Amino acid sequence: MGDVTTINQSAAKAAKEELVHPLYVRITHWINALAILIMIGSGWQIYNASPLFPFSFPPSVTLGGWLAGGIMWHLAGMWVLVINGIVYLTLGLATGRFQRKLMPIWPRDIGRDLAAAVTGRLSYKDPSRYNAVQKLLYAGILLTGVVIVLSGLAMWKPVQLWELTLLFGGYEGARLVHFFAMSAIVLFLIIHIIMALLVPKSLRAMVKGQ
Amino acid sequence: MRRKNLNVDAPVLIKDAAKLLPNPSRRLFLRGGASLGALTLLTGCDIVDGPTSERALRVISEFNDWVQARLFNPNRLAQTYAESAITRPFRFNGYYDESEAPDVDEDTYRLQLDGLIDKKQAWTLDQLYALPQETQITRLICVEGWSAIGKWTGVPLGDFLRRIGADLTAKYVHFACAEGYSVSIDMPTALHPQTQMAFKFDGETLPTKFGFPMRIRIPTKLGFKNPKHVVGMAVLNNYTGGYWEDKGYNWFSGL
Numbered sequence: 001m002g003d004v005t006t007i008n009q010s011a012a013k014a015a016k017e018e019l020v021h022p023l024y025v026r027i028t029h030w031i032n033a034l035a036i037l038i039m040i041g042s043g044w045q046i047y048n049a050s051p052l053f054p055f056s057f058p059p060s061v062t063l064g065g066w067l068a069g070g071i072m073w074h075l076a077g078m079w080v081l082v083i084n085g086i087v088y089l090t091l092g093l094a095t096g097r098f099q100r101k102l103m104p105i106w107p108r109d110i111g112r113d114l115a116a117a118v119t120g121r122l123s124y125k126d127p128s129r130y131n132a133v134q135k136l137l138y139a140g141i142l143l144t145g146v147v148i149v150l151s152g153l154a155m156w157k158p159v160q161l162w163e164l165t166l167l168f169g170g171y172e173g174a175r176l177v178h179f180f181a182m183s184a185i186v187l188f189l190i191i192h193i194i195m196a197l198l199v200p201k202s203l204r205a206m207v208k209g210q
Numbered sequence: 211m212r213r214k215n216l217n218v219d220a221p222v223l224i225k226d227a228a229k230l231l232p233n234p235s236r237r238l239f240l241r242g243g244a245s246l247g248a249l250t251l252l253t254g255c256d257i258v259d260g261p262t263s264e265r266a267l268r269v270i271s272e273f274n275d276w277v278q279a280r281l282f283n284p285n286r287l288a289q290t291y292a293e294s295a296i297t298r299p300f301r302f303n304g305y306y307d308e309s310e311a312p313d314v315d316e317d318t319y320r321l322q323l324d325g326l327i328d329k330k331q332a333w334t335l336d337q338l339y340a341l342p343q344e345t346q347i348t349r350l351i352c353v354e355g356w357s358a359i360g361k362w363t364g365v366p367l368g369d370f371l372r373r374i375g376a377d378l379t380a381k382y383v384h385f386a387c388a389e390g391y392s393v394s395i396d397m398p399t400a401l402h403p404q405t406q407m408a409f410k411f412d413g414e415t416l417p418t419k420f421g422f423p424m425r426i427r428i429p430t431k432l433g434f435k436n437p438k439h440v441v442g443m444a445v446l447n448n449y450t451g452g453y454w455e456d457k458g459y460n461w462f463s464g465l
Contacts, residue, residue, distance in 0.1 A: 046355060047355070049353075049354040049355060050352065050354035050355040050356045052355075067353065067354065067459075068454070068457055068458030068459050069264075069267075069458060071353070071458075071459065071460065072267040072268075072270070072271055072458060072460070073267065075270070075271070075274050075460065076266075076267055076270040076271075079270070157281065157464070157465060158289075158349075158351065158465050159286060159287075159288045159289075159429070159430050159464075159465040160281050160282065160283060160286060160464070160465070162286075162289060171349060171351060171357055172357060175355065
């Protein structure tokens with residue numbers, strides 16, 4: 001019996017070590033996914049009230065019905081996004097996960113892996129290890145997340161947080177940065193979702209952990 | 211909206227100022243909104259734009275009022291700009307067409323006062339114009355997202371409130387406008403040094419489209435919190451909302 005227990009324990013331990021994504025990553029990932037959808041849909045609604053560029057988003061992909069509803073969603077989703085983001089970033093830094101998973105990123109490796117990905121020779125066998133392109137995209141999207149939150153705060157409180165707003169070149173500057181950060185996130189999402197569908201085990205890992 | 215000379219009498223103002231929370235039927239502003247949004251795919255439309263989600267969103271919007279009131283620093287000034295930065299032509303914006311802006315007769319105009327104020331006699335335009343005025347060039351930021359820099363000249367609202375013996379510990383100052391618009395603001399913002407009763411725009415008497423004869427200019431709040439054609443002012447402790455706030459815009463809407 002003793003042997004069996006030991007074996008079971010070590011098997012459980014091995015399984016735990018094989019976890020691609022610990023529980024906190026999976027929970028914060030899916031909360032973030034929901035928050036991002038809310039922020040993009042409502043953000044597009046707000047954009048449409050006074051478009052920065054000569055186009056609008058189709059109303060069918062916006063959230064809130066009209067401007068007031070869009071703002072309500074945006075400034076409610078903001079709390080979910082920011083609180084969840086702080087939990088994720090804190091745990092990611094404290095556990096050393098970011099450093100372990102995302103560092104180092106060498107330009108040479110990016111070139112190599114990008115070429116391999118385009119020619120279909122990149123291996124996705126081990127979802128616990130990121131290739132250089134993944135590292136770059138994930139590190140980039142974390143940074144974009146910080147930028148979009150800060151530029152959003154700069155637009156929301158250009159008087160109370162004027163130093164922050166100044167950092168983005170004033171209110172109109174923050175508005176532009178916010179828009180381009182959104183564009184970067186949408187671009188990332190398209191690649192991210194296509195890759196998750198092409199490599200289903202990566203999606204499974206984000207649900208089940210392995 | 212109605213194009214006529216307005217002479218607002220006190221009872222109307224009291225009725226307006228005493229208005230409490232908006233009619234519940236007006237709360238369902240999201241219902242019937244054409245869009246369901248991307249979330250519909252995940253959660254079903256009732257959660258997205260039905261009355262349940264709207265109630266939840268209203269609660270969070272009130273929480274955001276609370277957060278903003280705490281974030282508001284009464285000594286922090288909005289950035290001021292040089293003459294060269296002024297946006298010309300300055301954009302008209304309103305819930306009515308520019309041609310429908312109300313014409314207020316300057317001779318019969320009276321600023322009516324109500325609520326927690328010692329000296330409630332109405333003010334004529336000449337009496338208001340005689341008060342010490344200040345000029346400031348600030349950015350007006352619209353709830354829609356656009357912004358424009360303009361120059362307003364007027365009487366600091368805080369000075370006026372002290373002069374008329376308003377209860378400065380009251381929670382709200384409510385404004386009633388000639389054509390029916392209304393808005394209420396928090397007392398700390400009313401007392402902010404840059405909040406003014408503006409009588410001039412860009413050095414000229416306030417034109418009709420920008421709120422003749424008086425606009426409340428608040429550089430620390432979104433544009434819709436800057437009422438035009440103001441004919442009544444009340445100092446209150448009860449929440450009275452406002453034209454857009456009742457339709458769903460965040461009440462505090464501070465910058």
